[in-house]
Amino acid sequence: MTTSQYNSQAELQTSYDAIVIGGGHNGLTAAAYLARAGLSTLVLERREIVGGCCVTEEIAPGCRASTTSYIASMLRPEVIRDLKLAEYGLRMIPCDPAIQVPFLDGQVLPWWADRERAQVEFRKLCPQDADTFVRVDDRLKKLARYLQPFFLEPPPEVDMRSLAGWSETVRVGRRFRGITSREISELISFLTGSLGEFLDLHYRSEKLKTLFLANNVYGKHGGPYQPGSALGLLFHLLSGGEHELQGFYGHVMGGMGAITQALAASGQRLGVEIRTAAPVAEIDIRQGRARGVTLEDGREVGAKVVLSNADPKRTFLTMVPSTELPQDFVDAVRAIKMDGPCAKVNLVLAEEPRFTGTSPNATPLQRTFYTLVPSLEFAERCYDIAKFGEIPEELWVDCVVSSNADDSLAPIGKHILTCFVQYVPYRLREGTWDEKRELLGDRVVKKIAEYAPNVPRSILSRQVLTPVDLERTYGLTEGNIFHGDLRLEQLFFMRPVPGWSQYRTPVRGLYLCGAGAHPGGGVTGAPGHNAAHQVLRDWKKGKLRTSA
């Protein structure tokens, strides 16, 4: 949808019950829940389109790509149902194989969505690993189920000096009813251990280990041997998709933007007003309380409650005057680890990429998703290079031939190849990203050519999004795709910063509703859902109703 579809010429009201800064998927989710509860709600988005980094954009005439996020895995089934997203056009089909890794010896290793089929495939490589896989998968799924309920509720603020703190402890305790001491120690080792060591301990086949690596440190800082990286194994087993499948991976028909278009349409039906090309300059605060916002064009709009879908650094370091915040809070926000570490390259091709080793009988859907990472050691080295500010010569690239899953994305004969690049620095040791953008694009194409040799000669158009482009275009501070790295010390009751995990902020009436809040990044809708419910609880208690 474009600006005109959001009626940007009409006068804004002088005041709303709620203003949501940012029309990313979480902002739209929060707005829809607030409107459903009867609050007059305005969404102000700085870009010409809504969606944040969950969008479909035209990258060449008639060719559309999910320019940023590209796979839907953890979109909350509750959000899909509550906001009736299917009625507003959302349709996902499971990726099958869920993941697929081609190797330079010509073998393509699929991880089929059906576990028995996956096991048969793994057995060909190593029978013992195939048995281990089932045991480990059962254990991981069981552990993930303990964490699942926390996804759609505020994390506990445990403070044993107060009655509220004690009752929070009891609330958490209940979630773990029935857990055994063995499971507690397993949970702790997943939260703190490394993925690499876990895989080395349990599996023999290097290829299988690489397959299990492929989606589990996605978007994060740190190679597979970094402590805390095993957490991804559990994170990806939280259920997603409309049928609540554990480990769901989906292609969205019409690209990822179909999710945010459905959210926007659902919200508008519930009464949400949306304005695009409407950047907010400042959150207006009087006597320690948010009273509305001032747009960059000088317009002021009042509100009883303000929710920010922008990341925590952008929200608190650029939109809130520092005099309105405690210094220790400002220091904690400044210290949030963001700093890249990913990029995206979107290609329009004159022919379908042909990945060596793909079965001639593979269906288009089976020829859609390829992760190019040859080994754990390769991944570890790649991160090491990037962490010192250099662009690795050899890159880890996740490739989705999205036009194979949805042929409406490109005219007949053309193909969309969207490529996620894991491990590039936000801060370059030498030069700038404006100087190095095409070098990154060239390295990505060179890597793909090792697996799909026909790609370089069939490129019709190329879009390279460096971490700096993600910051400039999509408003992601330091290019961080999750509004803050997903690491243990930045999760749960420590997200966005310790003491402020329940969507409230030191400014009364100001809430955080984006990926920088619990449970974090990814296209889940969870922070938006949880923040809206927190606002509604406070609203019902009468804490927010006094004057805009």
Ligand SMILES: Cc1cc2nc3c(=O)[nH]c(=O)nc-3n(C[C@H](O)[C@H](O)[C@H](O)COP(=O)(O)OP(=O)(O)OC[C@H]3O[C@@H](n4cnc5c(N)ncnc54)[C@H](O)[C@@H]3O)c2cc1C
């Ligand atoms: C390259 C890339 C690949 C990814 N791949 C995947 C994937 O495959 N699967 C997955 O689940 N997740 C993926 N992610 C992560 C996921 O997309 C994000 O974590 C998630 O979409 C964040 O959603 P959000 O609504 O919280 O924030 P955002 O989408 O960042 O939305 C925030 C919105 O606020 C707006 N805004 C900021 N400041 C202002 C202001 N001052 N005034 C008005 N508006 C403002 C921004 O323009 C933006 O629209 C990817 C992200 C990127 C960038």
